[in-house]
Amino acid sequence: MRAALGLGWRLLRAGGRKGLLGAALTALAVTVSTALLLFAVSANLAFEGRGDREAWRNPVPAQGRAVAVQSVRVDYVRDERITVVELAALEPGAPPPPGLDRFPAPGEVWLSPALAELARRLPADQLAGRFAGGRGGTVGDEALVHPGELVAVRGWAPDSPVLAGKGTDEPRGEVAPTRISDFTGEPTPDAQGYRILALIASVLMAVPLLVFGGAAARLTVARRDQRLAALRLVGATPGQVVAMTAAEAVITAFAGAVAGTLLYVLLIPPLTGIEIAGGSWFAADLWPGVPYTLAVLAAVPLLVGLSAVVGLRRVVVGPLGVAKRETPPGMRFVRVAVLLAVLAVVPTLSVGSGGGMIAVVLGLAFLSINLAGPWVVGLIGRITAGTARGPARLLAGRRLVDDPRAAWRTVSGVALTGFVAGFVVLLNPSADLLGEADASRLRLSVPAARADAVAAGARERLTAAGVRAGTEITGEGGEKVLVVALGGGRAAAPGKSGKGEKADTPVDALVDAPVDARVDAALVDRARTALDGLVPGRRATSTADDDRFGHVLIGDIGTGTIVVLTVSFLVAVVSAGITAVSSVLDRRQTYALLRLAGTPLQVLDRARRAETLIPLAVMGGGSIAVGLFCALPFAITGLDAGGLATLLACVLLGFAGVVGAGAASAPVLRSVTENPAPRPD
Amino acid sequence: MTSVVLEGYGLTKRFGPATALAGVGLAIGRGEAVAIMGPSGSGKSTLLHCLAGIMKPDEGEVRLLGQRVDTMGERERSALRRTRFGFVFQFGQLLPELPADENVALPLMLGGVSRRDAVRRAREWFGPLGLGGMEERRPGELSGGQAQRVAIARALVTRPAVVFADEPTGALDQTTGHDTMRLLVEATRGGDASLVVVTHDPQVARWCDRTVEVRDGRIMTGVGA
Ligand SMILES: Nc1ncnc2c1ncn2[C@@H]1O[C@H](COP(=O)(O)OP(=O)(O)OP(=O)(O)O)[C@@H](O)[C@H]1O
């Protein structure tokens, strides 16, 4: 192995300038792949980390002796959600919750940095008033889902009514008072849902990466074909040839993997700005850690080496295998049959099939598109060559037939992105699904026995806070709902309120006012703050608040789509550029001689472009169709205008990207054909 | 010598400090076959490239039927090479993915001939060059000598005024090389074209009308007709 490594290294260095350029292209491909692979791995770890940091707020009832009582409440300020954790120690030795350096004493409040900042910024009667009491300290990052998360932890006496309720029907994200023995908790269902989405997204990103990495490896081999065949002719054993090539590929790939890791580290700061589930990321979230990084650093070169060895099979089979160019055997139809078989499974899937199953089928669909690709490209080539009238099309068609795999390599990235695009547009729900919820009515659940007293208290507090509002008690049974319908600004200044027609509506008529989604946020927060603590352990919320999670989720799916598509496009465009350049390098002698004999550069250039664009159009369109088909079982909505626009943008970007990347190879073509006395090297 | 087709005067070409051609003059007559010989590195290929409009000489003139070639732009020279000249190189000039007949037809198609006519006219060359039945083979499926004969057909298919060949048999064994060479000379004569061939083989030179000896960028002797 050491000898092979040494020889591989020498071959690499002796490859000359063009050889070095080829190696550099492979390294570049591996760099991009590694960085994106690390991103895909980190994305999963990051969501896992969020889930773990949030778990303590999703308590598990104590099995043995309980040391504390915990409840979790959801409050809102402006458009954001505040998680309020209410705690009471049952015995002196209760352990501190994560992020706090001691157990909060009754009456103490701890705020997360973002909440503390917001409480300082907003008028006290809109936010800070809700967290009166001794400030215990700041909630540490290790207890926060994201840096901007709004979290408050409050200490109470064990017998406080805040922690007394038994509540059966808890609103989303809330937890009724629970007796706990420690703060381990378990990940919330939402966190688990996000992990599944992250897994699917990383499959969508990782499969094209692997294909791309493999293509990069075979690219090294393609350039070495001639020389290795020559080595075989002079008597190198198959083992030596394989070892040398593998060594060369591994060395190149390792350099690329190290560069890719550095690139990823540089990308972490901008990547932390991607907002998912209401917030951005801690830099530590996106650092995969040393073991995973080492694993990627080891796995990438190994995979590239393996790919290179597989690609070498042809050379090793016989010394003349590559040196002699023959009509390649046709691609077998089995390739397409596999794709059809996988597609036949798709309709049996449904939303209930489970994330793992969906990820597996997606991966399979992906791989089988990659399998069927060369066959289809070969077919396109035969049609193109058969119908060609001019030389450029003829050249392009014959080239596609000659090496459909190479042509597929150029367009596979974009084709696979087309699949992703087709798949995700159908899964992208639009915010219209939720409609416009009412933000002007706050609802507070109250025990039936105290309903009237609470209503009177509410009116009193609201008047004191200068909030015009009508009240109404609805609901039946033991639990009633106090509805607070908000009007305009301060009652004392009717002329200046300017908050629309409601300013003049009599207070009592407000409860009958139409649904209003655009009520002044400061007014709502003043009302919330005024009503805070009116019913222990309960907060006043509107239906608009209830919909907030849905809006965040829809926004997140959109963000995820953009991230996945961006990654796929990067891969697609870089791979198209690299393969286009390497295909020119591979054929530099023939191109140069054709140019000497007077073939216009434009014809060669047109042939080169047609060679990419024809399969791109067919395969890109085909893949989008397959992606749409695969998404059908999970489709939330039909293809709406937004989805169509996304798809169209993808198609245009894909074409522009590949054309642009191909244009990068035009100067290379010019330079290799400029040498008037080309020599095979 | 009959009428002159191609001529060069005082051709000088320098590569940095090295002088590859130091004032060479050469006239090629209509239908004439001229062999260029000389030691390696003496400037044979450079001379051929200057005459064929592949390179611009630093000094001197090249004229095809009285028309200046060396002052033309790259686009014009490229068109000239495509229409009035034919080329045969040592190897590697055939596109491996095209069948033999399409390789030969390519220059015609570049000149605007329809694909069907181009292939038909290309195929007419296969019989006379001993390539009958090989029309649909790809270059990888041909022997070295057969591939060179396909290249000869491609050089001649446009009915050029001059065919340039740089060591066209350099990669072949002697017997095959001689056969190929004879075919090249006969076919160019039959096509009423002139031939400029660079070769190391004195036997090959004998098939030509005249041999020009190049040494250190200068023409030493003119032998023959
Ligand atoms: N592109 C170039 N750059 C620099 N020097 C060159 C270049 N082409 C040729 N030369 C030099 O010019 C001289 C003549 O080269 P040329 O290729 O014409 O020789 P030749 O007679 O064809 O040799 P051979 O028989 O080996 O092919 C040589 O010294 C060569 O090194």
Ligand SMILES: [Mg+2]
């Ligand atoms: Mg030479």
